[in-house]
Amino acid sequence: MKTTVLKKIWLSPPHMGGNEEAYVKEAFDTNWIAPLGPNVQQFEHAIEDFIGSDIHAACLSSGTGAIHLGLQILGVGHGDEVICQSFTFAASANPITYLGASPIFVDSEEETWNISPVLLEEAIKDRMAQGKKPKAIVAVHLYGMPYKVDEVNAIASRYEIPVIEDSAEALGSSYRGFNCGSLGDLGILSFNGNKIITTSGGGALLCKDKSTKEKAIFLATQARDNAPHYQHSSIGYNYRMSNVLAGIGRGQMEVLNDRVEARRRNFEFYKEHLSNISEISFVTEPEGSYSNRWLTCVLTPSFELREKIRMALDNENIESRPLWKPMHLQPVFKNNLSFVNGVSEDLFERGLCLPSGSSLAIEDLERICETIKNLFI
Numbered sequence: 001m002k003t004t005v006l007k008k009i010w011l012s013p014p015h016m017g018g019n020e021e022a023y024v025k026e027a028f029d030t031n032w033i034a035p036l037g038p039n040v041q042q043f044e045h046a047i048e049d050f051i052g053s054d055i056h057a058a059c060l061s062s063g064t065g066a067i068h069l070g071l072q073i074l075g076v077g078h079g080d081e082v083i084c085q086s087f088t089f090a091a092s093a094n095p096i097t098y099l100g101a102s103p104i105f106v107d108s109e110e111e112t113w114n115i116s117p118v119l120l121e122e123a124i125k126d127r128m129a130q131g132k133k134p135k136a137i138v139a140v141h142l143y144g145m146p147y148k149v150d151e152v153n154a155i156a157s158r159y160e161i162p163v164i165e166d167s168a169e170a171l172g173s174s175y176r177g178f179n180c181g182s183l184g185d186l187g188i189l190s191f192n193g194n195k196i197i198t199t200s201g202g203g204a205l206l207c208k209d210k211s212t213k214e215k216a217i218f219l220a221t222q223a224r225d226n227a228p229h230y231q232h233s234s235i236g237y238n239y240r241m242s243n244v245l246a247g248i249g250r251g252q253m254e255v256l257n258d259r260v261e262a263r264r265r266n267f268e269f270y271k272e273h274l275s276n277i278s279e280i281s282f283v284t285e286p287e288g289s290y291s292n293r294w295l296t297c298v299l300t301p302s303f304e305l306r307e308k309i310r311m312a313l314d315n316e317n318i319e320s321r322p323l324w325k326p327m328h329l330q331p332v333f334k335n336n337l338s339f340v341n342g343v344s345e346d347l348f349e350r351g352l353c354l355p356s357g358s359s360l361a362i363e364d365l366e367r368i369c370e371t372i373k374n375l376f377i
């Protein structure tokens with residue numbers, strides 16, 4: 001029996017630019033294998049230059065760790081409540097629980113699929129009436145699409161609640177000309193393997209001032225007091241990025257703009273080739289928003305049709321994935337309070353992420369579109 005195996009098309013694979021190995025080699029040649037070293041500083045400078053707005057970046061071992069440190073720096077502690085966008089990856093919410101606090105989930109609006117300003121204010125008022133003013137808000141630019149920053153920031157400042165801007169999926173996106181990552185009180189990035197650029201694993205906390213960055217680095221390196229011996233006056237973590245991995249990050253920053261362009265080109269290709277199928281629709285950028293189109297997502301009229309497309313792609317060795325399952329529907333968070341309107345649940349049922357890697361060839365995109373189009377003949 002002879003079977004031909006079709007080339008696997010992945011959802012969002014790593015895509016090296018070329019110079020990563022040279023920077024990693026530099027770490028070897030200078031024996032900067034111990035965690036801290038020049039690659040980390042250079043990577044941080046490259047991030048700071050890219051984001052602008054006088055941001056100070058602290059590179060860490062993951063985006064999850066960055067959210068954890070960010071919440072701690074904002075003073076979140078045991079028994080506190082933190083508002084978190086429900087429609088997201090679990091890593092936005094998990095660190096809230098590491099600090100003994102509880103996430104309160106808020107559903108999405110339909111335009112950007114991110115946190116609904118209307119429900120956000122409702123949630124804040126409800127909790128304040130119970131004497132439980134939320135300690136922070138975690139808002140997410142899901143799939144690279146900026147959330148309604150003006151509205152969220154206006155509410156946050158009205159009630160004086162700080163915002164952690166989860167930009168894990170949105171490096172290269174911007175809102176009214178300002179880069180995502182610079183729009184909250186603290187921002188976070190992720191360099192996990194499936195993100196727009198990767199260091200294999202890693203993240204960054206983006207701070208408005210140097211002293212906050214220094215505090216983050218202090219906490220990320222076991223909170224060592226200034227003494228020749230090891231002395232500690234507070235609890236620390238081992239969250240700093242390795243100098244070897246930061247070398248990959250330096251190389252990736254050199255090609256970030258190309259990666260954004262390629263992802264946006266994928267989106268345009270899908271839109272052009274699939275939008276005459278009346279059953280398939282796409283989210284558009286609201287005025288003033290620029291999405292890195294980390295993943296191209298499509299909406300179908302029903303769960304059944306979504307699954308039909310997903311299975312047909314799977315049959316052709318093409319990876320696709322349903323949209324994030326909202327946190328308020330996750331078994332682990334079943335006892336958490338949530339403010340819902342049905343939007344994220346509906347998106348979860350009907351939406352699908354298509355292969356979106358920056359290394360996709362035109363032939364790959366054509367193969368994916370043909371597979372989908374064949375279902376509608």
Ligand SMILES: *Cc1c(COP(=O)(O)O)cnc(C)c1O
Pocket residue numbers: 061062063064065088089091092140166168169189190191192201202203
């Ligand atoms: C990937 C991701 C994170 C976590 O980043 P890691 O680097 O994988 O820890 C957080 N939030 C969102 C929305 C993500 O997609």
